[in-house]
Amino acid sequence: MLIDDVEIKINAGHGGKGAVAFNKNLMSLGPAGGSGGKGGSVYGESVSDLSALRQFRFKKKISAENGRDGHGQFRDGHDGSDLILELPVGTVAHNLTNGGEINFEKIGERILLAKGGIGGKGNFQFRSSINTTPTQFGPGMPGENFTFRLELKFIADIGFVGLPNVGKTSLLNKLTNAGSKVANYPFTTLEPNLGAYYELILADIPGLIEGSSTGRGLGIKFLRHIERTHILFHFISAESPDPLKDYKTIRKELGAWNSALLEKPERLFLTKSNLATPSELKIKLAALSAIGGSASGGKKIDSHVIAISINDAKSIKNVEKILNDIKAEK
Ligand SMILES: Nc1nc2c(ncn2[C@@H]2O[C@H](COP(=O)(O)OP(=O)(O)OP(=O)(O)O)[C@@H](O)[C@H]2O)c(=O)[nH]1
Numbered sequence: 504m505l506i507d508d509v510e511i512k513i514n515a516g517h518g519g520k521g522a523v524a525f526n527k528n529l530m531s532l533g534p535a536g537g538s539g540g541k542g543g544s545v546y547g548e549s550v551s552d553l554s555a556l557r558q559f560r561f562k563k564k565i566s567a568e569n570g571r572d573g574h575g576q577f578r579d580g581h582d583g584s585d586l587i588l589e590l591p592v593g594t595v596a597h598n599l600t601n602g603g604e605i606n607f608e609k610i611g612e613r614i615l616l617a618k619g620g621i622g623g624k625g626n627f628q629f630r631s632s633i634n635t636t637p638t639q640f641g642p643g644m645p646g647e648n649f650t651f652r653l654e655l656k657f658i659a660d661i662g663f664v665g666l667p668n669v670g671k672t673s674l675l676n677k678l679t680n681a682g683s684k685v686a687n688y689p690f691t692t693l694e695p696n697l698g699a700y701y702e703l704i705l706a707d708i709p710g711l712i713e714g715s716s717t718g719r720g721l722g723i724k725f726l727r728h729i730e731r732t733h734i735l736f737h738f739i740s741a742e743s744p745d746p747l748k749d750y751k752t753i754r755k756e757l758g759a760w761n762s763a764l765l766e767k768p769e770r771l772f773l774t775k776s777n778l779a780t781p782s783e784l785k786i787k788l789a790a791l792s793a794i795g796g797s798a799s800g801g802k803k804i805d806s807h808v809i810a811i812s813i814n815d816a817k818s819i820k821n822v823e824k825i826l827n828d829i830k831a832e833k
């Protein structure tokens with residue numbers, strides 16, 4: 504099960520306490536208390552493993568080490584170790600405590616989530632000409648404590664949407680080496696898949712149905728994974744008695760999640776074209792062409808519709824041509 508939305512508590516380490524101590528060497532009486540160490544900070548680091556949020560399935564509280572207290576003889580306490588959390592690239596860390604938002608977008612990028620507290624000064628640091636035997640010390644500062652919601656939103660160029668069983672995953676497999684499961688029944692895809700077509704990342708999500716937005720089927724929560732795509736590929740099966748109705752059903756569910764999805768440029772594909780007769784195809788393509796232009800919101804790409812079949816190499820070439828054009832524009 505892909506974990507793509509979790510809430511965790513993050514505590515950075517407390518700074519160590521400063522020491523109050525005096526030099527035992529008879530020749531040089533004086534303050535000798537060392538300072539406390541810094542508390543460990545907590546960082547996030549983007550990794551390519553999209554299932555990395557699984558580590559938080561049961562572990563909801565993350566604490567970095569506290570700084571150690573200072574000692575006599577000028578010995579400062581050790582700093583607490585920093586903690587580095589591996590987060591899948593595409594994670595949005597919503598800081599529920601202060602309303603902040605951090606995006607993890609580049610693999611290897613490390614960003615501070617919660618800063619450790621500074622250590623308290625030992626009494627040696629308080630010495631002065633008028634305070635030669637200071638008994639003051641710093642207590643050390645608390646580390647930052649935050650509640651974060653970690654939400655994974657795939658970073659992909661193109662999002663695949665459509666009813667179940669229309670051939671979304673089949674096409675992903677044809678175009679990329681995703682090797683995802685395909686079968687002749689609805690809801691084969693239970694979790695989003697990514698595939699790479701050269702430098703374009705394609706995101707295939709589970710099929711939507713009428714009422715997904717109210718929780719039917721697998722619901723619409725996976726739409727978060729296409730929120731940040733630039734273009735949608737919308738698949739409608741040529742087997743459908745009413746392709747236009749299918750199209751509208753999906754658009755309604757997209758809009759219910761986030762109306763911004765309706766503004767994205769989209770391309771329409773009438774799939775499984777080998778299962779319809781040429782005259783059927785013609786009628787169905789015409790029905791979809793009618794809505795094509797207006798639905799795209801007049802964005803860069805025309806959303807005219809083409810018929811494809813994974814069994815028809817020429818039609819796959821046409822899809823690749825579209826992808827190559829998108830790639831060239833990127
Ligand atoms: N005849 C024919 N069958 C196809 C074509 N494309 C896909 N299929 C078949 O249609 C069935 C469904 O394909 P999937 O790729 O799993 O469909 P999906 O849209 O990803 O389905 P969900 O994951 O359930 O949303 C499988 O049995 C495929 O082999 C096609 O072009 N022609």
Ligand SMILES: [Mg+2]
Binds near residue numbers: 671684691710
């Ligand atoms: Mg699928």
